[in-house]
Amino acid sequence: MAIKQLLKRTSGWLYLNSPVGRNQLQGAGVILMLHRVLASDHAAELPHRNELCVGPKAFEHLLVWLKKHFDCVSLMDILQPGTVRSDRPKITLTFDDGWRDNALNAFPLLQKYQVPASIFLSTDFIGSRQRFWWESIGETLWGSHGERARMQLIDCLRQVGRPLPVAFDELDVERRSLALLHFLHSLKTLSPADLNRLTDECPDESLPQALDWQQVRMLEGSGLVRFGPHGASHAILTGLDDQRLHEELSRSRDALHNGCNRPLPVYCYPNGDNDARVREHVADHDYPFALGTGTGIYRGTDDPLNLPRFGVSQRVARNPQLLSWRLFRGART
Ligand SMILES: [Zn+2]
Secondary structure (H helix, E strand, O other), X not given: OOHHHHHHHHHHHHHHHOHHHHHHHOOOEEEEEEOEEOOOHHHHHOHHHHOOEEOHHHHHHHHHHHHHHOEEOOHHHHHOOOOOOOOOOEEEEEEEEOEOHHHHHHHHHHHHHOXXXXXXXXXXXXXXXXXXHHHHHXXXXXXXXXXXXXXXXXXXXXXXXXXOOHHHHHOOHHHHHHHHXXXXXXXXXXXXXXXXXXXXXXXXXXXXXXXXXXXXXXXXXXXXXXXXXXXXXXOOHHHOOHHHHHHHHHHHHHHHHHHOOOOOOEEEOHHHOOOHHHHHHHHHOOOOEEEOOOXXXXXXOOOOOOEOOEEOOHHHXXXXXXXXXXXXXHHHO
């Protein structure tokens, strides 16, 4: 292990176990952000998946570590704490987008360790075969759906003026995955129409990528999981005019109210993007709280409409001490 990483892990551990660290975290809450839990750790390890994907072994390792150092509570226990006091810092898990693997791979482990979680749904995807562009384009370019599909998509990328870098195929696995990650990031500036067109070029998979409403109700019925909105179409809210912003917010809110018994009063911005106008609209749609992607510890004094979270990658889940290092840094800012 690199010295730098070892130092981070050690100081992170010291922080959680020192009086200073415990004092700083007392009464505070930590909100974690995850996306997918894949069926294999090996698959989650590659750079282009690492950010959004965690493998089952790493996820289980993370849960065991969290239970050792934190009170694992529901999101509302952090946002609207009751009177029960505890010396230990509180932590809660949130999942973005509404991936089907949350039910298949994450939930059995949440249940095993009795750790509550919140899942934020991009509601147009739930119960539909509509696919997330990032996943479809990324995996098709990776070759997960065969060479023919890959070549066809590469052609299409050329047509929208975003050719795949020439040297891509000559790289070794690790570097190719890293190059793919950068390339996918660069596609974020494409118009939604172009992204849809590219996604349509990708082959259909046998299963939809997102949860369906039956799974949502099953998870909710367990009492361990609650749901909130993460946009309807996952459009970046800051880029929408007032009319479309209103449509996104009300469509996602209505879908949650129809599909769940007890939807959360918390909005979760797609990509975390928000500004004063978006926050005002979210408040007008009866959401007193909203989650961003800025990093920080929740102390009850933050803007409730732009709450900070800590992202969890496969690397962090495998080495949760890295998380305590980030908490330590977050506590100082
Ligand atoms: Zn998202």
